[in-house]
Amino acid sequence: MSSASSGPIVLIGAGNMGGAMLSGWLKSGVAGSSIVVIDPGPSEQMMKTINDAGVTHVTSAHAGLTAGVLFLAVKPQVMDAVLPPVKGTVGSETVVVSVAAGKTLLFLEKHLGEAAMVRAMPNTPAMVGRGVTGAFANARVTDAQREHVHSLLRVSGPVEWVPTEADIDAVTALSGSGPAYVFYLVECMAEAGRKLGLQADLAMRLARETVAGAGELLHQSPDDASRLRQNVTSPGGTTAAALSVLMAEDAMQPLFDKALAAARKRAEELAG
Numbered sequence: 001m002s003s004a005s006s007g008p009i010v011l012i013g014a015g016n017m018g019g020a021m022l023s024g025w026l027k028s029g030v031a032g033s034s035i036v037v038i039d040p041g042p043s044e045q046m047m048k049t050i051n052d053a054g055v056t057h058v059t060s061a062h063a064g065l066t067a068g069v070l071f072l073a074v075k076p077q078v079m080d081a082v083l084p085p086v087k088g089t090v091g092s093e094t095v096v097v098s099v100a101a102g103k104t105l106l107f108l109e110k111h112l113g114e115a116a117m118v119r120a121m122p123n124t125p126a127m128v129g130r131g132v133t134g135a136f137a138n139a140r141v142t143d144a145q146r147e148h149v150h151s152l153l154r155v156s157g158p159v160e161w162v163p164t165e166a167d168i169d170a171v172t173a174l175s176g177s178g179p180a181y182v183f184y185l186v187e188c189m190a191e192a193g194r195k196l197g198l199q200a201d202l203a204m205r206l207a208r209e210t211v212a213g214a215g216e217l218l219h220q221s222p223d224d225a226s227r228l229r230q231n232v233t234s235p236g237g238t239t240a241a242a243l244s245v246l247m248a249e250d251a252m253q254p255l256f257d258k259a260l261a262a263a264r265k266r267a268e269e270l271a272g
Contacts, residue, residue, distance in 0.1 A: 104165065169271075
C-alpha cells in the first residue's frame with residue numbers, strides 16, 4: 001500500500017483507536033516515513049512503535065505541514081480544542097477523515113474550512129484487526145481519495161460505505177456500539193448459567209468462549225446468521241426451547257429495536 005503523493009498521512013491522536021490504525025498501516029506496508037503523528041503524550045508502547053517505524057512524532061502541528069490525509073482519531077469532546085491548531089495542515093488536495101462519533105461534516109467544516117471529508121465509524125475490535133467500519137464521503141472526495149481512505153480504514157476490517165451522512169448515526173447504533181451489546185450478552189448468559197447452578201467463573205468461561213467461537217464460525221462460514229442458527233436448532237430440542245423464549249413477539253427483536261433507536265437518538269443529540 002502506498003501513501004498519497006499529495007502529502008503525508010497526518011494522524012491526530014495515537015490512543016486506542018488511532019494507535020490501532022497506525023499499527024495496522026505499518027503492518028500493511030505503509031512506510032513509517034510517510035506518517036506524521038500529532039499527539040502531546042503517546043503511551044510508552046506507542047512511542048516505541050513510532051520510533052521503531054521511523055514515524056515522525058510532534059506534539060503540535062508545525063507551519064508548512066500539509067497533509068495528504070488528515071486522520072482525526074480523538075474523542076468528540078476534545079474536537080473543539082484540537083481542530084483549530086491543525087487547520088493549517090488542510091491543503092487543496094487534503095482529505096480529512098474523522099472517526100469521532102456524532103461530529104458532523106458541518107462541524108468539521110466550521111473548524112477546518114471546506115475540504116474533501118470522510119466520516120468514519122469503526123468499532124473497538126479494530127484493535128485486534130477484526131473491526132468493521134461504516135464510512136460516508138462528501139462530494140469533494142475524489143475517487144482516488146476514496147480509494148486511499150478505504151485502504152487505510154481496511155487495515156482493521158471490512159469497510160462499508162453508506163449513501164447519506166445521516167446513515168452514520170444508524171451505523172454508530174448498530175456496529176459502532178454493537179460490541180458492547182455482545183459483551184453484555186456474555187454477561188447475561190454467564191449469570192443465567194450461574195443461576196442454573198454452575199460456578200460463576202466456569203459459567204463466564206463457557207459463555208465467553210461460546211460467543212467468541214460462534215463469532216468465529218460466523219466469520220468463516222459463507223452461510224447467513226439465520227441458516228447457522230437453524231443448523232444448531234433440532235426440532236423439539238433444547239435450543240428450540242430456548243429460542244421459543246428469545247424469539248417471542250415481545251422478546252429480543254423489539255428490545256434491540258428500542259436499544260438501537262436510543263443509540264441513534266443519542267448520536268443525533270451529540271451532533272447538536
